[in-house]
Amino acid sequence: MIMKKSGRVTLQQVADHAGVSRATASLIVRNSPSISEATRKKVLASMQELGYVYDRIAANLRSQSSSTIGVVVTDFANPYYSEFLTGVHHQLEKEGYTVFLATTFDSDAKQDNLLSTMLEHRVGGVILCPVSDNSPESIGKILKLDVPIVTAVREIPDLPCDYVGINYEKGVEMAIDHLIENGHSRIAFLGGISDSSAWKKRYEGYVAAHKKARLPVDESLIFQSPVTREGGAQTLGTSMKHEDPPTAVFCFNDLVAFGVMQRMRELNLQPGSDLSVVGFDNVLEAETFYPSLTTVESFPKHIGMNAAGLLHKRIKDHIRDQERIILEPELFVRASTGKNPLYN
Amino acid sequence: MIMKKSGRVTLQQVADHAGVSRATASLIVRNSPSISEATRKKVLASMQELGYVYDRIAANLRSQSSSTIGVVVTDFANPYYSEFLTGVHHQLEKEGYTVFLATTFDSDAKQDNLLSTMLEHRVGGVILCPVSDNSPESIGKILKLDVPIVTAVREIPDLPCDYVGINYEKGVEMAIDHLIENGHSRIAFLGGISDSSAWKKRYEGYVAAHKKARLPVDESLIFQSPVTREGGAQTLGTSMKHEDPPTAVFCFNDLVAFGVMQRMRELNLQPGSDLSVVGFDNVLEAETFYPSLTTVESFPKHIGMNAAGLLHKRIKDHIRDQERIILEPELFVRASTGKNPLYN
DNA sequence: CTGAAAGCGCTTACAG
DNA sequence: CTGAAAGCGCTTACAG
Numbered sequence A, B: 001m002i003m004k005k006s007g008r009v010t011l012q013q014v015a016d017h018a019g020v021s022r023a024t025a026s027l028i029v030r031n032s033p034s035i036s037e038a039t040r041k042k043v044l045a046s047m048q049e050l051g052y053v054y055d056r057i058a059a060n061l062r063s064q065s066s067s068t069i070g071v072v073v074t075d076f077a078n079p080y081y082s083e084f085l086t087g088v089h090h091q092l093e094k095e096g097y098t099v100f101l102a103t104t105f106d107s108d109a110k111q112d113n114l115l116s117t118m119l120e121h122r123v124g125g126v127i128l129c130p131v132s133d134n135s136p137e138s139i140g141k142i143l144k145l146d147v148p149i150v151t152a153v154r155e156i157p158d159l160p161c162d163y164v165g166i167n168y169e170k171g172v173e174m175a176i177d178h179l180i181e182n183g184h185s186r187i188a189f190l191g192g193i194s195d196s197s198a199w200k201k202r203y204e205g206y207v208a209a210h211k212k213a214r215l216p217v218d219e220s221l222i223f224q225s226p227v228t229r230e231g232g233a234q235t236l237g238t239s240m241k242h243e244d245p246p247t248a249v250f251c252f253n254d255l256v257a258f259g260v261m262q263r264m265r266e267l268n269l270q271p272g273s274d275l276s277v278v279g280f281d282n283v284l285e286a287e288t289f290y291p292s293l294t295t296v297e298s299f300p301k302h303i304g305m306n307a308a309g310l311l312h313k314r315i316k317d318h319i320r321d322q323e324r325i326i327l328e329p330e331l332f333v334r335a336s337t338g339k340n341p342l343y344n
Numbered sequence C, D: 001c002t003g004a005a006a007g008c009g010c011t012t013a014c015a016g
Helices: A011-018 A022-029 A037-050 A056-063 A079-094 A108-120 A136-144 A168-181 A197-212 A229-240 A254-266 A284-288 A300-316 B011-018 B022-029 B037-050 B056-063 B079-094 B108-120 B136-144 B168-181 B197-212 B229-240 B254-266 B284-288 B300-316
Strands: A068-073 A098-103 A125-128 A149-152 A162-166 A187-190 A248-251 A276-278 A295-297 A324-327 A330-332 B068-073 B098-103 B126-128 B149-152 B162-166 B187-190 B248-251 B276-278 B295-297 B324-327 B330-332
Touching: A011 A022, A011 A037, A022 A037, A056 B056, A068 A079, A068 A108, A079 A098, A079 A300, A079 B079, A079 B098, A098 A108, A098 B079, A108 A125, A108 A136, A125 A300, A149 A300, A162 A168, A162 A300, A168 A187, A168 A197, A168 A248, A168 A276, A168 A295, A168 A330, A187 A197, A187 A229, A229 A248, A229 A254, A248 A254, A254 A276, A254 A284, A284 B284, A300 A324, B011 B022, B011 B037, B022 B037, B068 B079, B068 B108, B079 B098, B079 B300, B098 B108, B108 B126, B108 B136, B126 B300, B149 B300, B162 B168, B162 B300, B168 B187, B168 B197, B168 B248, B168 B276, B168 B295, B168 B330, B187 B197, B187 B229, B229 B248, B229 B254, B248 B254, B254 B276, B254 B284, B300 B324
Parallel strands: A068 A098, A068 A125, A125 A149, A149 A162, A162 A324, A187 A248, A248 A276, B068 B098, B068 B126, B126 B149, B149 B162, B162 B324, B187 B248, B248 B276
Antiparallel strands: A098 B098, A295 A330, B295 B330
């Protein structure tokens, strides 16, 4: 994991070549205004000629500063995180940071390792999308982190730090409201693991919407599964074997919903007419899938931009109050939902 | 873009606490075998107690080495690159590197900047997916790079360095062969810009397949567009207005194909029966799109893993011969292609 | 506006 | 196996 660097041109060599001191050359690379135009030009010419490359690492070491940010997500093959990262990068590049990116694949141990590695590389701050199941040790380590950190997408209970996310309860409530307005009363909740805080928040929204409409919550309509297409396909199969099957399903996220609709195709069930399906996230594919998916937009790109913004503020001011930014979700009604056929 | 670090525990403090010299402590963090078990334990305990974090930046500076790799892609919101990056990371983490990730959005100027920034951060090597249109200046800069570099996905003409890609000509040829076998003879080529090397390679495959079947190439069936869904939709519209319209279309990539099929839906044309559509890349969505897309798998994840592997080899041995790894594509026949209806 | 000296946190010879 | 000294490439006071 190591490579030797051969003769890199140093600031000293540039200074010698231009006939000035190292300190002067240093002021010039850092764009100090207190240098005469003549010497500046002379030194810049020398840099050009010698092919000088600024050593930001050495500079950061001496000045006890950092120009890097660590970003940790659970899976960047997931289009949701691709968009999140686009937002983060967009904002961070504007502010002149360079980013270390890493994936945990939702493993607590991996998250621990990654954070350590980033600390060893002296990152100036961290944006963390926590794994779904943070161990107490892991949380302890994060707390002891002496660098600015903001969490995003998922919140870690009892971790006092900046956070950006969306109002999950509200989002789910909007989705269930929409189904209820279409005459559905037996609405399954498919996918996700009830241990995770992400699941619990969605469940709260699910219950709240039922309560508001004075509908009972039937726990036998709740089917857990991994948050994947396969998981979705599998829960759909199970739920349709229920003695009093649902007429609509709320899926943990779009991925699960796609799995559900693929299995429906095999079972010759038409989304929207035979069974209404709603997802969560509004990934790009939700619009182009056939039939198009009714889902809740959760603004990953905005979350990313806001997280980067908060981190920047935190870095510039360590002692400011913690800030939480909770974006409001939005419902997109498409072809996968419709009137309850058993209702008139 | 700068943050001040407060009291980080140093190796000196650890050494003092444990009652050894700094050199001894340094040997211990680097797992030198020439230290007695007793002192090792003592020092490790001190590190634990003081909360020591290794400063890899300082170590790299002193030892003139690097533990970071720069990875530059054109767009990581594109699922193709998500998979590529998954491959890269998988391999690189195994070898103990930390990665700087950046996106060029296919801008030559941005690519230049990004490479400079990475050099300033003393990366030990670079994996570059070049922009489609590399300026000569840009290529010159890359050539002068004093760090190991491997290009992937797209090749830069006349740039002598390691490269990993797939056999694009062959892939397109397989796609066109498949259409010809189904009785198609008027096959449009939709999307992409003819300036790019990626387009030219596909075009070569397109021509080769026609030649092999002794079919004429009708240049009026070639429609360029941006490599996006919108671009695809637009070229489909134009191509269907042709006085002697095609019965099949080859799309620059899957994204273009999705755009084509969406526009077909609006025009009430059925993919596979009214018009055969084939894509390129086999992104995940190709299988789940309705109707599912016949396309050519281009193995982005494998390309990523191989690129990381080549870079590692290059770092360990600067003077080895340049290596080119060209993976073989694979055709996936699905529902979007079928017999030519005008042929019997 | 410029120069000589000290130091960021580590590793590298080199003596003991 | 351990310690004292020098140095990676830069920046930071501090004199001039």
